[in-house]
Amino acid sequence: MSADAGTPPAARPLRADALRNRRRVIEAATEAFARSGIAVPMDEIAESAGVGVGTLYRHFPTKEALFAAVVRHHLEVLVDEARRLQGADDPGSALFAFFGRMVEEASSKQDVVEALNQAGVDFKSASGDLKKEFSAAVAALVQRAREAAAIRADVEDQEVLSLLAGACMATAHLGTGAECRQRVVQVICDGLRSPTAATP
Amino acid sequence: MSADAGTPPAARPLRADALRNRRRVIEAATEAFARSGIAVPMDEIAESAGVGVGTLYRHFPTKEALFAAVVRHHLEVLVDEARRLQGADDPGSALFAFFGRMVEEASSKQDVVEALNQAGVDFKSASGDLKKEFSAAVAALVQRAREAAAIRADVEDQEVLSLLAGACMATAHLGTGAECRQRVVQVICDGLRSPTAATP
């Protein structure tokens, strides 16, 4: 795992203790945001990281910047996953696998759900490119699935994205168990299969 | 439309201007919450109602109480709709019709989405009974559809509720148009149809 996630300019040596603290902060923030979303107070993150709030702001100019950094990392993982699946044999299974993976991921990461939902975060300037990358990666999966007639032809990329987001939000908020989550995904994926080209 | 929505104790005459203001407040709050969800400031509601904040608090003890009253009204409408549909000829169409209706409703009512999502509001004590009523009404629709084999047998009531909520959240937040909304609903409804008992 790239522990330097969130060090765009680089080039600067960065003192030893500073680097240690930065890592602690990212770790604590990742945990806190995953648990309670962006609503978690900065003080709380600082405390669980074992540093003062000042240190948080020395590494990230604003709370949203910290949030964006954390979410960006999660999204990167998902984009990687999507790209890996683009090379899969069965485009249909690939898309559906991603669907399941994503929902499972979101179920334990409140921040991802909120980011998907744009709740409160700017998330456009901060990680606009990545968001675009994410959409593009999913769109590619959809495209391949559509060409293989693995999904119905009358749904746009946008709709699949919406369904993805909806599935994440629904399963993340309503107290649903793992198997419940899977069935929800199953229903949506079945719905996505072309009615004229259902599994034989 | 029952304009007195939110007058549980009643029995008190309530002065003329007070009644007028109460209606204005509810109207303004309904509009404001629908537009921006519970995040809208009380001051703003007061202003657009043409009253002072004090008046808001004279009629509703707390912001959440006001929010709950507004949401309660929306839910009542939906519960009525669900009950009406319970008597429909085709249980499958009834459920799917409700699905579409609900999503359409939520698409213009941010507050309903948030209530569904439990975002911030207590919503349990305030309108707990109604929430239960709502769930029950939907469950009844699901039950009938299941008995008529109009939907697959392997989904629980809870999952349908989740799918409903997910559809609302997805379509409400991501800037999706009306036709896009319909396709999303279509996909989910198709997914809900029993794979072994699809439309002939």
Next chain:
DNA sequence: CAGGATACGGAACCTCGGTTCCGGTTGTCA
């Protein structure tokens, strides 16, 4: 090891939004 730059902690500051309070106003009733 000394000197200076770099970081740190966390109290103080500021803004925002819910809630309260009270002097003034308005409806109602005799």
Next chain:
DNA sequence: TGACAACCGGAACCGAGGTTCCGTATCCTG
């Protein structure tokens, strides 16, 4: 119409949480 009670407006109050500031501690270099 006069008097009282019910209401009203909106300034003031308060707590929460993001952000800033500065004296102090720590790290690195010569």
